[in-house]
Amino acid sequence: MTAPHADEATTGGVDAYTAAQTAQDAAVGHRSRDFKVWRGTDGVGEFRSYTTETDDGMVVLDAIHQIQAAQANDLAVRWNCKAGKCGSCSAEINGKPKLMCMTRLDELPAGEPVTVEPMRAFPHVRDLVTDVSWNFRVKPRIQKFTPRPPDDPDGTWRIQQRDVDRVQEFRKCIECFLCQDVCHVLRDHHMHEQFVGPRFLVYAAALEMHPLDIADRTTELKEEFGIGYCNITKCCTTVCPEHITITDNAIIPLKERVVDKHYDPLRALVRLVRGKRKD
Amino acid sequence: MPDYQTVDHDVLIIGAGGAGLRAAIEAAATGLSVGVVCKSLLGKAHTVMAEGGVAAAMANVDDRDSWRVHFADTMRGGQYVNNWRMAQLHAQEAPARVRELEAWGALFDRTPDGRILQRNFGGHRYPRLAHVGDRTGLEMIRTLQDHGIHQGMDVHMECTVLALLRDGERIAGAFAYDRERGRFRIFRAKAVVMATGGIGRAYNITSNSWEYTGDGQALAYLAGADLQDMEFVQFHPTGMIWPPSVRGILVTEGVRGEGGVLRNRDGKRFMFDNIPDNYKQQTADNEEEGWRYVQGDKDARRPPELLTRDHVARMIVREVKEGRGSPHGGVYLDISWIKERIPNASEHIRKKLPSMYHQFMQLAGIDITREAMEIGPTTHYVMGGIRVNGDTQMTNVPGLFACGECAAGLHGANRLGGNSLSDLLVFGKRAGEFAAAYARTQSPVSINADEVDESARRALAPFERGTSADGPYQVQESLQTTMQNHVGIVRVAHEMERALGELEVLTQRAERVGVPGNREYNPGWHTALDLRHLLIVSEAITRSALERRESRGGHFRDDFPDKDPAFGTFNHVVRRGPDGAMQLVREEIPPRPAELDAIIKEMQS
Ligand SMILES: Cc1cc2nc3c(=O)[nH]c(=O)nc-3n(C[C@H](O)[C@H](O)[C@H](O)COP(=O)(O)OP(=O)(O)OC[C@H]3O[C@@H](n4cnc5c(N)ncnc54)[C@H](O)[C@@H]3O)c2cc1C
Ligand code: SF4
Ligand code: SF4
Ligand code: FES
Numbered sequence: 051m052t053a054p055h056a057d058e059a060t061t062g063g064v065d066a067y068t069a070a071q072t073a074q075d076a077a078v079g080h081r082s083r084d085f086k087v088w089r090g091t092d093g094v095g096e097f098r099s100y101t102t103e104t105d106d107g108m109v110v111l112d113a114i115h116q117i118q119a120a121q122a123n124d125l126a127v128r129w130n131c132k133a134g135k136c137g138s139c140s141a142e143i144n145g146k147p148k149l150m151c152m153t154r155l156d157e158l159p160a161g162e163p164v165t166v167e168p169m170r171a172f173p174h175v176r177d178l179v180t181d182v183s184w185n186f187r188v189k190p191r192i193q194k195f196t197p198r199p200p201d202d203p204d205g206t207w208r209i210q211q212r213d214v215d216r217v218q219e220f221r222k223c224i225e226c227f228l229c230q231d232v233c234h235v236l237r238d239h240h241m242h243e244q245f246v247g248p249r250f251l252v253y254a255a256a257l258e259m260h261p262l263d264i265a266d267r268t269t270e271l272k273e274e275f276g277i278g279y280c281n282i283t284k285c286c287t288t289v290c291p292e293h294i295t296i297t298d299n300a301i302i303p304l305k306e307r308v309v310d311k312h313y314d315p316l317r318a319l320v321r322l323v324r325g326k327r328k329d
Numbered sequence: 330m331p332d333y334q335t336v337d338h339d340v341l342i343i344g345a346g347g348a349g350l351r352a353a354i355e356a357a358a359t360g361l362s363v364g365v366v367c368k369s370l371l372g373k374a375h376t377v378m379a380e381g382g383v384a385a386a387m388a389n390v391d392d393r394d395s396w397r398v399h400f401a402d403t404m405r406g407g408q409y410v411n412n413w414r415m416a417q418l419h420a421q422e423a424p425a426r427v428r429e430l431e432a433w434g435a436l437f438d439r440t441p442d443g444r445i446l447q448r449n450f451g452g453h454r455y456p457r458l459a460h461v462g463d464r465t466g467l468e469m470i471r472t473l474q475d476h477g478i479h480q481g482m483d484v485h486m487e488c489t490v491l492a493l494l495r496d497g498e499r500i501a502g503a504f505a506y507d508r509e510r511g512r513f514r515i516f517r518a519k520a521v522v523m524a525t526g527g528i529g530r531a532y533n534i535t536s537n538s539w540e541y542t543g544d545g546q547a548l549a550y551l552a553g554a555d556l557q558d559m560e561f562v563q564f565h566p567t568g569m570i571w572p573p574s575v576r577g578i579l580v581t582e583g584v585r586g587e588g589g590v591l592r593n594r595d596g597k598r599f600m601f602d603n604i605p606d607n608y609k610q611q612t613a614d615n616e617e618e619g620w621r622y623v624q625g626d627k628d629a630r631r632p633p634e635l636l637t638r639d640h641v642a643r644m645i646v647r648e649v650k651e652g653r654g655s656p657h658g659g660v661y662l663d664i665s666w667i668k669e670r671i672p673n674a675s676e677h678i679r680k681k682l683p684s685m686y687h688q689f690m691q692l693a694g695i696d697i698t699r700e701a702m703e704i705g706p707t708t709h710y711v712m713g714g715i716r717v718n719g720d721t722q723m724t725n726v727p728g729l730f731a732c733g734e735c736a737a738g739l740h741g742a743n744r745l746g747g748n749s750l751s752d753l754l755v756f757g758k759r760a761g762e763f764a765a766a767y768a769r770t771q772s773p774v775s776i777n778a779d780e781v782d783e784s785a786r787r788a789l790a791p792f793e794r795g796t797s798a799d800g801p802y803q804v805q806e807s808l809q810t811t812m813q814n815h816v817g818i819v820r821v822a823h824e825m826e827r828a829l830g831e832l833e834v835l836t837q838r839a840e841r842v843g844v845p846g847n848r849e850y851n852p853g854w855h856t857a858l859d860l861r862h863l864l865i866v867s868e869a870i871t872r873s874a875l876e877r878r879e880s881r882g883g884h885f886r887d888d889f890p891d892k893d894p895a896f897g898t899f900n901h902v903v904r905r906g907p908d909g910a911m912q913l914v915r916e917e918i919p920p921r922p923a924e925l926d927a928i929i930k931e932m933q934s
Contacts, residue, residue: 091849107572107693119802123853124846128369130538133578133688135467136373152691175509176850186371186486190478195434206428208443214436218461221436221468225372260434 080105083155085113087125088167093174097165104155110166111139111150114178126177134291137226141178142167147228147289171230171237182227188246191274192254196265213261220256220300222292225249229286229296235279245276248286248296255300258307268304268311277305333781335515338364338483339768340761341503343490343545344524346374347466347750348733350473351426351757352522356765357480364516365477366485366505368540372474375526375538375734376753379466380581380684382448382458383754384747385423389444391627394455396420400925401932403748405607406452406637407712407741408882409897409929410558413921414719415739419748419755426754427459435472437461449586449623451635452745454611454932456625463581463684469750488514490544491858492784493521493552493729494776500552500728501774504784508855511848513785517776519768522722522760523549523715523731528562528866530859532708532817533809536568536579542859543866545735549715550865554724556903557737557916558713559866560873561883563744564818566641568707571657575692577707580662580685582746584702585634587681588623589664590616591645592701593653599660600633600644607933608636620670639743639883642706646818649705659705665698674698706818710749711866712740712883713873716902722760728767732760737900742882791844791857798843801857808835808863816871821887825875832871836864865911872913873901 083104086097100117111129118125130136132151139150144158144165158164172180201207229248235241246254254271257263271277286296294300340356342349345367357363367374386399399420404411427445431437437459438446447456461468478484487508494501494515502517525545529537550556567580585591593599604612612633613619619632634641645660655661664682668674675698679686682697689695689702715724715731719738722730733753740748791801815828839860844853879893880886899915906912921929 105573108574109692112574118852119800119806123796123800123802123844123856124851126850126852130369130373130375130540131378132538132575133378134691135464135684136369136377136538138369138373154692179509179850181509182370183486186484189475194475194479197432197434200432205432206444207431209436209439210443211439211441214439217436221461221471222464224377224467257434260436263434 083113084163085117086163086165087114087117087177089122089125089177090174091176095177097167099163106156108155109151110143110153110155110164113155113164114150114166126175126179128179135224137224140169140226140228140231142169142231147231149226149228149291152291169227169231171233172227184242185225185227185230185249188250189253192246192250192257193265193267193270195257195260195263197262198264207262209261217256217259217261219294220252220259222294223249223252224292226291228289228291232285232289234283234285241276241279245279248280248301250275251277251280251304252294252296252300255304258304268308271304272308272312277301277308280305333513333515333785335517336364336485338362338516338518340364340520340522340764341366341516341518342522342524342761343503344374344526344733344735345371345484346376346524346526346733347469347473347753348757348760349374349522349524350470350477351754352524352732352761352764353482354473354477354480355758355761356522357477357482359765361765361768363482364485364518365482366488366490366503366516368487368489368508370486371484372470374470375540376466376470376750378579379469379750380463380579381450381583381586382460382465382747383423383427383469383750384450384453384457384745385427385459385751386420386457387424387427387445387447387459388455389440390447390625391455394457397928398454398932399423399457401929402452402454403739403745404741404929405932406743406745408743408892409741410881410900410918411741412719412738413925415756417925418719418759419739419752422755423751426751426758430469430472430754433472433476435468437468448583449631449635450746451582451585451641452637453747458586458747460583462680463583463682465750485514489855489858490548491788492780493548494780495552495726496774496777498727499771499774500726501776504781506788506848509850511851511854513788515776515781517774519771519774520728520730520764522764523729523735524733524757524760525735527711527734528863528870529708529710530805531809531812531863531867531870533806533813534568534577534706535708536565536577537708542863544859544862545731546714546869547862547865549724549726549729549731550869550903550905552726552729553905554726554729554731555716556714556869557716557900558741558873559711559869559903560877560901561712561740561742562708562870563638563710563712563883564642564706565709566638566645566706567662567704569688569693569702570659570705571693571703578688578692579707579709580702580704581682582638584662584664584682584685586623587664587678588620588667589634589662590632590666591634591641592661592663593648594655595653597653599648599653600636600641603644604633604636605640612636637743637745639885642818643885645706655703657703659703661701662704663701665700710734710744712742712744713737713870720759721763722756723763723767728771730760730764732756742884788858791842791854794841794843796843796845798841799838801842801844801853801860804835804838804842804860805856805863807838808832808860808867811835812867812870816867816874819885819887820874822875825871828871829868829875832864832868839864868911869903872911873903876901876913
């Protein structure tokens with residue numbers, strides 16, 4: 051076998067590639083911008099002002115990182131992917147629940163400070179970090195995925211793409227909990243005991259409408275998960291960075307199922323006889 | 330010993346990505362007490378970012394595929410320095426591991442007859458990657474997470490391990506702090522599984538998050554485990570380069586799998602210029618044939634854009650260096666051109682590559698259904714890592730196991746796309762299974778109080794030095810610059826020697842780093858503590874790379890541009906010497922069984 055590296059032309063300075071990359075930095079427009087970042091511990095704190103240089107295309111998380119590196123090493127913030135995929139960097143930017151890594155500075159009004167504060171519906175820990183552990187306690191309460199027996203002798207199932215497509219929207223959820231942050235049932239009325247919030251209604255919908263799932267979660271949805279508390283304000287849908295139509299596609303169909311099951315004796319009987327309806 | 334909180338488990342898993350969760354599910358199924366520790370929240374590990382797919386020879390799309398072909402592809406991609414036993418087990422077991430995910434609720438894209446659809450990817454002879462659009466990693470980690478939480482494992486989130494603890498020779502647990510409050514915690518365990526991922530933060534330009542500081546490799550090294558193949562770092566050819574704030578963010582290979590092409594400033598598809606000899610037979614030599622391949626024509630050969638990542642990355646660097654690059658120092662990746670070939674191209678692209686569409690639209694203001702993307706190489710993956718037994722995933726330290734990206738062996742000198750997610754499943758399961766079996770054979774372990782106190786003292790030192798000392802972020806950035814400039818895609822001896830000198834200085838600087846504030850959720854402190862790990866892996870990479878005086882896979886030497894068969898018979902192993910200094914030795918690769926050899930020969934023709 052011959053050498054795989056036929057491209058010997060790759061000679062010369064080791065870091066020419068890096069050099070080209072560095073050169074472009076010089077070409078970007080720098081502007082300094084003011085930020086007001088909420089700092090404090092366990093809910094006690096205040097907005098502090100910072101000024102940092104910004105470039106074209108920068109997102110809020112970049113500015114926070116710059117402030118952290120140069121002016122406030124201990125500024126607490128969560129992040130991972132920096133590309134809207136992990137749902138770690140949720141915060142309230144100019145008062146609106148958003149992902150810091152997907153919010154470009156040039157989308158925000160110039161000439162006034164950008165405010166960045168933690169999600170307000172969760173107990174505060176430090177600076178931009180909140181205690182979201184309640185969400186992780188809610189999930190196991192929801193009956194887990196329960197598939198029908200396999201279709202093929204090798205233990206696999208046949209599923210049509212259109213049936214997959216129906217639930218894909220819900221499975222895009224990155225668990226940023228911004229919808230939980232904005233929902234008034236949790237944020238203003240603190241009904242965490244009675245209501246699981248839009249995120250987990252989306253989760254329940256993904257399971258209920260999963261083409262293989264045969265469990266029935268309608269009773270819990272009504273009695274334990276408090277679906278009735280949702281009065282369809284659609285605030286959750288508005289903030290979802292994955293553009294999941296939470297209210298129309300997940301919550302309303304679930305509400306219909308609950309109503310079907312609990313208030314229509316004839317439908318309920320038919321269901322009992324025919325097994326669970328899958329649509 | 331001060332009164333640290335102590336938590337007992339039979340098996341402790343460090344890491345909650347695909348590998349850690351799969352290991353935990355397996356170990357918990359045996360009824361033992363299993364704990365999982367991770368630095369971020371559950372579900373946020375790197376695995377969530379994987380885009381393109383998971384490789385498994387299920388032969389749903391092309392029935393010529395089989396584990397043998399997958400094995401041969403993996404070995405060829407890895408330039409034959411892979412652990413062949415792992416390559417074999419991986420190819421054989423991946424299909425069952427993927428189907429199992431479906432039984433746990435994962436929903437992959439489908440073929441017309443309702444089976445799991447598979448897509449083309451670089452270096453894979455047949456369409457082999459099960460996927461969900463371009464968010465396969467999310468589907469995978471969420472499935473494992475949602476299944477796992479019902480399996481009776483304890484998850485300790487936002488908790489960072491600082492040291493592994495030993496009881497004589499054998500493993501005894503780990504010492505950690507919780508990020509929220511900065512309190513120390515001792516985990517006592519009979520078996521420990523490392524599943525901590527990679528090292529990308531050792532470089533400036535990377536697709537990896539803050540988590541990838543090489544903790545697992547460094548902690549295992551400090552506990553006496555061997556590291557292997559550390560010179561093999563994968564630079565993914567397609568990262569975003571513009572605007573500067575997004576530089577390094579990954580553009581999935583799935584774009585090329587769906588027909589995306591690479592062009593230089595002059596609009597030329599330069600990948601046709603240079604096809605390595607050992608891939609000539611499998612590669613299209615004209616655009617027409619390449620297009621037929623991505624459209625599923627079984628008689629067509631794949632386009633050169635789908636050659637292995639190491640090769641594509643170097644070709645891009647060459648275009649840029651020779652002045653044929655794009656305005657921001659990269660080249661163009663174009664998927665929008667397929668509108669010339671298929672109706673509804675724009676809809677098709679948005680359906681197959683939704684998160685790429687979203688990512689470019691939101692972050693770069695580019696509509697990929699209409700315009701080309703500007704891209705360049707980004708540090709992506711480390712093939713090297715903790716040396717393990719191919720069957721059991723145990724290291725040379727009794728009771729210490731490793732799986733996933735932090736372990737070495739499967740990928741050899743270069744990893745094929747999609748082979749990581751399958752790696753996590755296959756070897757995560759094995760690590761969990763064998764760690765549980767090992768734990769059952771062990772008597773209770775005891776913790777060495779001095780070891781713990783020493784770790785705690787070391788961890789708190791940055792507070793004592795205060796803010797007038799060197800800042801953690803500044804040292805980290807200098808380290809990244811050193812590695813990027815001197816131990817990057819194209820390497821040469823004198824540059825790497827210089828890097829070693831700089832790393833020594835940085836080690837001293839790291840010892841003097843000071844941080845402000847207190848122990849509560851303090852990223853400055855966390856960054857300071859990660860420096861030690863970054864320095865160890867950087868030194869291991871540089872020493873191994875310097876000694877490999879040839880070019881192979883992800884490792885390219887400007888001063889030794891050819892592959893040298895003499896270097897194909899061993900792996901570089903790095904371990905901590907009795908004096909604390911890093912030692913580098915050669916370990917012979919055991920001879921391949923005749924059966925596997927025959928497969929490789931057969932597939933070469
Ligand atoms: C953008 C991107 C796209 C990718 N796409 C693909 C793809 O399409 N196909 C493919 O096969 N591969 C892909 N990869 C590679 C693949 O995603 C990773 O190699 C893989 O997910 C690693 O999984 P893991 O379980 O080993 O580690 P991770 O998922 O990274 O998990 C590591 C875990 O270890 C924890 N940890 C680390 N250090 C410590 C410590 N000191 N204490 C406690 N916990 C710790 C972390 O918190 C985390 O939970 C991609 C990678 C990236 C970055
Ligand atoms: S629509 Fe329902 S779940 Fe969504 S924010 Fe309004 S009340 Fe909450
Ligand atoms: S539904 Fe949307 S807003 Fe809510 S957690 Fe999921 S991604 Fe975030
Ligand atoms: S960092 Fe992952 S979503 Fe923002």
